[in-house]
Amino acid sequence: MNRRKFFRDAALSGSGVLLGQGLMGKGPEEQSENEAEVNLMDEVRKYRKIDSHAHVYFSEDSPRVQLDFADRLSIDKLMISVNIAPHTKGTPEQFRKNNDLVIRCMKDHPDRLLGTMVLNPTYQKESLEEIDRCVDAGMVGAGELYNQLKINDPLYYPIIEKLTDLNMLIHMHSAIGYSRVTLNEREPKNISLPEDFVEIAKRYPEAMFQYAHIGGGIDWENSCKVLKDSPNVYVDVSGSNNAANMIDFAMKYIGEDRLLFGCDSSYYQGVGHMFAAKLTDAQRRKIFFENYNDILKKSGNHVD
Numbered sequence: 254m255n256r257r258k259f260f261r262d263a264a265l266s267g268s269g270v271l272l273g274q275g276l277m278g279k280g281p282e283e284q285s286e287n288e289a290e291v292n293l294m295d296e297v298r299k300y301r302k303i304d305s306h307a308h309v310y311f312s313e314d315s316p317r318v319q320l321d322f323a324d325r326l327s328i329d330k331l332m333i334s335v336n337i338a339p340h341t342k343g344t345p346e347q348f349r350k351n352n353d354l355v356i357r358c359m360k361d362h363p364d365r366l367l368g369t370m371v372l373n374p375t376y377q378k379e380s381l382e383e384i385d386r387c388v389d390a391g392m393v394g395a396g397e398l399y400n401q402l403k404i405n406d407p408l409y410y411p412i413i414e415k416l417t418d419l420n421m422l423i424h425m426h427s428a429i430g431y432s433r434v435t436l437n438e439r440e441p442k443n444i445s446l447p448e449d450f451v452e453i454a455k456r457y458p459e460a461m462f463q464y465a466h467i468g469g470g471i472d473w474e475n476s477c478k479v480l481k482d483s484p485n486v487y488v489d490v491s492g493s494n495n496a497a498n499m500i501d502f503a504m505k506y507i508g509e510d511r512l513l514f515g516c517d518s519s520y521y522q523g524v525g526h527m528f529a530a531k532l533t534d535a536q537r538r539k540i541f542f543e544n545y546n547d548i549l550k551k552s553g554n555h556v557d
């Protein structure tokens with residue numbers, strides 16, 4: 254066996270589980286050098302995708318870098334935001350500046366980027382005004398809201414009521430250092446925990462919430478169990494901590510109608526674990542695209 258052939262066969266056996274039917278039927282001599290990769294990417298390209306959790310940044314290469322990942326992984330639309338940095342006051346000046354960047358990116362790439370706004374209801378009047386300003390500029394939801402206030406803080410009530418009147422999804426960050434036993438000391442005291450989402454979702458059953466990134470570092474098993482009976486809380490599966498059976502577990506507790514595909518800037522992991530999970534073709538379509546598009550339909554902002 255020559256060296257070249259050895260590498261090719263080794264690569265094929267390693268990726269065999271992901272190969273398409275056509276390739277599996279051929280003998281090794283009939284296969285081209287990179288056919289395995291091509292078939293895997295055909296699977297990836299087969300699904301329309303809305304990244305429910307994307308960010309843009311105050312850097313020269315943004316959003317070019319994010320769009321480059323999206324192009325390679327066939328992500329049609331990205332829900333972008335610039336969250337308020339943790340452990341900062343989150344003044345109106347800060348959130349307007351962040352939203353301005355999102356508006357600029359949306360205007361530059363209207364076919365790919367959909368914007369969601371950030372706010373800090375500690376500044377009640379300014380936040381309510383900011384909703385109007387951002388909706389006028391074409392934004393379609395709120396998020397990724399951060400930990401200046403918990404999602405169930407009474408200061409959030411008028412904000413949630415306004416966004417619910419607009420039929421818009423409210424996307425809130427969740428803890429990224431929450432152990433089974435105690436909250437990680439680095440977490441801000443106002444971090445929203447799964448129990449906080451349950452409470453606010455019950456208070457506003459007509460509102461729609463997005464529980465951010467179960468792959469963010471939180472105890473995702475606990476999160477899924479706690480959110481099991483909150484029908485108006487969607488759960489995004491993004492994050493850089495991807496336990497092998499996270500989506501399979503979430504399917505059991507949250508189910509195919511409330512899970513949202515997302516990357517939170519971990520693009521390959523975000524798409525990859527959707528294929529590692531045991532999902533039917535219909536379930537994959539829902540989580541990649543349809544569930545989020547159904548949310549957007551409620552405000553008339555759907556993409557097709």
Ligand SMILES: [Zn+2]
Pocket residue numbers: 397426427465466469
């Ligand atoms: Zn987050």
